[in-house]
Amino acid sequence: MEAQQTEPEFLAGYDPRAFDPVAVTVDVVALTLRADRLHVLAVRRGGPPYAGEWALPGGFVQAGRESLDEAAGRELAEETGLDAASLGRVHLEQLGSYGRPDRDPRMHVVSVAYLAFAPGLPDARAGSDAAGADWLPVDAVCSVRQPETASPRPFEQGRRPGAHGGGAGRRPRSSPPDGAPLAFDHGDILADGLERARAKIEYTPLATAFLGESFTISELRTVYETVWGTPLHAGNFHRKVLSVPGFVESTGASDTRPGSRGGPRARLYRAGDATLLHPALLRPDREATVR
Amino acid sequence: MEAQQTEPEFLAGYDPRAFDPVAVTVDVVALTLRADRLHVLAVRRGGPPYAGEWALPGGFVQAGRESLDEAAGRELAEETGLDAASLGRVHLEQLGSYGRPDRDPRMHVVSVAYLAFAPGLPDARAGSDAAGADWLPVDAVCSVRQPETASPRPFEQGRRPGAHGGGAGRRPRSSPPDGAPLAFDHGDILADGLERARAKIEYTPLATAFLGESFTISELRTVYETVWGTPLHAGNFHRKVLSVPGFVESTGASDTRPGSRGGPRARLYRAGDATLLHPALLRPDREATVR
């Protein structure tokens, strides 16, 4: 590589296998609301490592054939059985990459994690190399660290498990007292995804991605209450949502009496054209998190 | 992989080269302030591809030997010549991953980009496989897409004489009309890093990472004005900074007359212990950006 040569010459002689391999996967934290609880898509691994355990859906990036975004969309479609049209209603964004050398016992695997917000979807189905797929309540698989205890991390990815992790670690190791842990470091990825989700609905209209084409303000409020884990004041929330330009726009229609216990018929709205909320919705009790 | 076997058996027989290779690199968007202008660390490539062109510092992740964070820190240290102690004052966070199959002509390369905020540093030095390294003014290498595409602003930092503003596309392909482009898709990565930086100093105290151990409120204001490209009201900014708990704390001392043109000696402050600013500092003219 030292001798001077033209770029075509160089490329012709380039050997893509001349270095130690690092594998690249995508993993998806797909969130949805079912029965007013936040659920995450998980697969039961069909083979080693971590055979039989729950993990985030994901897989290897097909070298030279797809971008990371495409790979994430593909993995999500495989596990949810959605066609391209339904996938269009799903919000998908990159979450972050995880690359500790020991996070996969097979070899050094760098995982690019994605975060998805999905409206109510049919039951999951197992993908090619999974023994099963299902939507799991997030608080069953991950200690729902309320925002207050979770101090905002200045990005800390390099810790190795096992060494001393037991007691005082800043990030409680993925599997808390309740529920089964996720394979690999997927518990950490899920925790990061949840925190990202909590933050993102503050300043973007993405909470609407958890709902159908049209929705009531109360349904939207339920999204916030579920994701944030905090009850919100119905009246103030209502006024606030309508006051943010571009957040929602009215369809003419009204609710057709779902399973409510009385009350007037709520008006229906659809997502507006804003991509950012201004002013943003504020999570309650942020002062406690400040320092 | 279908036959049932124990995990040790599986691992013993696992061949890390059994798949098409995808390479993993880290690239660093390292920002600093020099003479009240925002600069980015760049290297001149010593060999193909893009030999002789400017690029972000970066390199391949050493398989099995380092995490992504460690690789980013290593690359940054190699190019800046900083020791571990000085590096400790640099803020380094993951920015995002870029993996279009055609972004590197050699093969499919996934790059994990990092964003660094550095205080004034000595001149850069060329790393192992670079022909040179230097701090480049960001507006010379990247069309400074102001956050707003509209709204005339009294203070324009990014215009170079003779250059004309951006065209139409949402993301002008890495090389804009003015300035030398960066190799690969590094222009896109830089643009994303700048936007992240602008957003991050809103709600974190990281603007202090551009300054030394102690600083005046005016110096801090200059950081905001330079990164945001907007003049700020000195009086309101002053009061705001002091009112946010944990943002800055007073050292007893006062400024020792740098190169000012008169005025009282400003008091000196150091970074406080907050990790998030509450309430956040708001960028002016956000309404124009909302939709």
Added chain:
DNA sequence: ACAATAGTGTCTATGAGACAATATTCG
């Protein structure tokens, strides 16, 4: 009738931003 919910009105505390005012130091 009663309970539950949708939606609106009102009041208060807080913070952002526009100025203005004062003090300090350099040329």
Added chain:
DNA sequence: CGAATATTGTCTCATAGACACTATTGT
């Protein structure tokens, strides 16, 4: 002295949040 800057004061407006109130529907 005059210009530039640091710091503080004051006023106004927008908004978040507490709370109350009315209207509408199911049981």
